Amino acid sequence: MIRLSHVSKSFTRGKERIDAVRDVSLEINDGEIFGVIGFSGAGKSTLVRCINLLERPTSGTVEVGGLELTALSPARLREVRRGMGMIFQHFNLMPSRTVLENVIFPLQYRKIPREQMEQKARGLLRRVDLEGRAAAYPSELSGGQKQRVAIARALATDPKILLCDEATSALDPTTTQEILALLRSLNADLGLTIVVITHEMAVVKSICSRVAVMEQGRLVEQGPVLKVFSSPREKVTRDFVGAASNLSKADLLAASGTLSLRPDERLVRFSYTGPGVSEPLISTITARYGLVMNILFADVELIGDSPIGGTVGILTGPTERVEGAFAYLRERNVRVEVLQECKS
Ligand SMILES: Nc1ncnc2c1ncn2[C@@H]1O[C@H](COP(=O)(O)OP(=O)(O)O)[C@@H](O)[C@H]1O
Ligand SMILES: [Mg+2]
Structure with a gap:
């Protein structure tokens, strides 16, 4: 047209x-x-x-x-x-x-x-x-x-x-x-x-x-x-998406320097689109890899008919098991970001 x-x-x-x-x-x-x-x-x-x-x-x-x-x-x-x-x-x-x-x-x-x-x-x-x-x-x-x-x-x-x-x-x-x-x-x-x-x-x-x-x-x-x-x-597109989402609060939190993390803790953001949202991914990885996730924000919204969402939290556990959990999530098309970790 x-x-x-x-x-x-x-x-x-x-x-x-x-x-x-x-x-x-x-x-x-x-x-x-x-x-x-x-x-x-x-x-x-x-x-x-x-x-x-x-x-x-x-x-x-x-x-x-x-x-x-x-x-x-x-x-x-x-x-x-x-x-x-x-x-x-x-x-x-x-x-x-x-x-x-x-x-x-x-x-x-x-x-x-x-x-x-x-x-x-x-x-x-x-x-x-x-x-x-x-x-x-x-x-x-x-x-x-x-x-x-x-x-x-x-x-x-x-x-x-x-x-x-x-x-x-x-x-x-x-x-x-x-x-x-x-x-x-x-x-x-x-x-x-x-x-x-x-x-x-x-x-x-x-x-x-x-x-x-x-x-x-x-x-x-x-x-x-x-x-x-x-x-x-x-980046400009991410800025639009980020500004519209609660999950962007995590960037502010990481930038503020107010969060003090122990050596086995990291601030993570998992974001996902489509069917994955309804799967209990967080409880699956914590049970399967023996980790603890303290959820700070979670957000799911609809774009068209498809859910887009994510979870921000502090994930606690040894690096090796955390890496395993990340691989598990990535295989399921979850975007994994470590926003802050303890540098020691
Ligand atoms: N008639 C015009 N004369 C001179 N500059 C213009 C004119 N119309 C738009 N511009 C300039 O072109 C750029 C794009 O403007 P515009 O198309 O209005 O952007 P938007 O609608 O995305 O805000 C701006 O820098 C604006 O100042
Ligand atoms: Mg205009």
């Missing part, structure tokens, strides 16, 4: 050149919910604006639905763009127009009777559960309701693609989940292809099937959400 090939975009600010997007290649399938995650300034907004050519790439090509946008005439490009809706962090509604007028806005240049436009807009408001608010002004709505209006407006031209740039970043967690549920249902019911730009891992985990990670304009890692977050290759 969307294919970016070697897309780069640079800006000049005074004498300085800013490479906002560097050589990004990416394919997004029809009907997919695809996430792009990165910290602020990574180039996400610029990248998503290259998809609908709100920003023209400095180099590279953008294909949507088999059409090379970078090669189209302005008139043809305007037409193709109507097949892509976009929503933003701050909703971008017109404050002096009612909810209904906001939704009608993208339709008004079409040669359709007013009555038909209204009917269409009311249908869309029903779709986003805002039937009763057609006559309200944006200032009378909550953040979540404003984003629903923006979604209805984005859908007015019957797009095949919805681009979401930090669409939930201004919303509280509960409202975020409601908007994500709405996006998920639009994807399922209309077959809408959705591109989600975010700096929040929770958003990606909750609705995306695949994710790309951006850092300093580059796409550093991409793949299925479960795979990328369960075995991140890049």
Whole structure:
């Protein structure tokens, strides 16, 4: 549905050149919910604006639905763009127009009777559960309701693609989940292809099937959400995963130097994905290798339908048996880390 090939975009600010997007290649399938995650300034907004050519790439090509946008005439490009809706962090509604007028806005240049436009807009408001608010002004709505209006407006031209740039970043967690549920249902019911730009891992985990990670304009890692977050290759990805997990507290603990360990003790972190989580691994290794594990933190969460989890604790026992236990765990795809041990 969307294919970016070697897309780069640079800006000049005074004498300085800013490479906002560097050589990004990416394919997004029809009907997919695809996430792009990165910290602020990574180039996400610029990248998503290259998809609908709100920003023209400095180099590279953008294909949507088999059409090379970078090669189209302005008139043809305007037409193709109507097949892509976009929503933003701050909703971008017109404050002096009612909810209904906001939704009608993208339709008004079409040669359709007013009555038909209204009917269409009311249908869309029903779709986003805002039937009763057609006559309200944006200032009378909550953040979540404003984003629903923006979604209805984005859908007015019957797009095949919805681009979401930090669409939930201004919303509280509960409202975020409601908007994500709405996006998920639009994807399922209309077959809408959705591109989600975010700096929040929770958003990606909750609705995306695949994710790309951006850092300093580059796409550093991409793949299925479960795979990328369960075995991140890049440091930036690990930072996202770590920041979202209780298990990262162990790094702080190790760095704080407050933990004093005896010679046969070490601070360990075991992390695992998939079926292993339900197996009693800790009790198995302590019984089998005659060790003692004092558990400090444990955490299991779902990414998609797969559990990802881990345990942090102080493992006590002689080195030889501990090594045996580590080998046993590694054989079962458990990641083993010794975060601190007694140096003597
Ligand atoms: N129109 C512009 N002119 C100059 N620099 C820009 C422009 N748009 C974005 N940038 C710069 O490009 C980089 C990436 O920005 P952006 O795409 O907004 O990142 P993100 O959305 O990941 O926070 C930043 O350094 C930003 O300052
Ligand atoms: Mg941005």
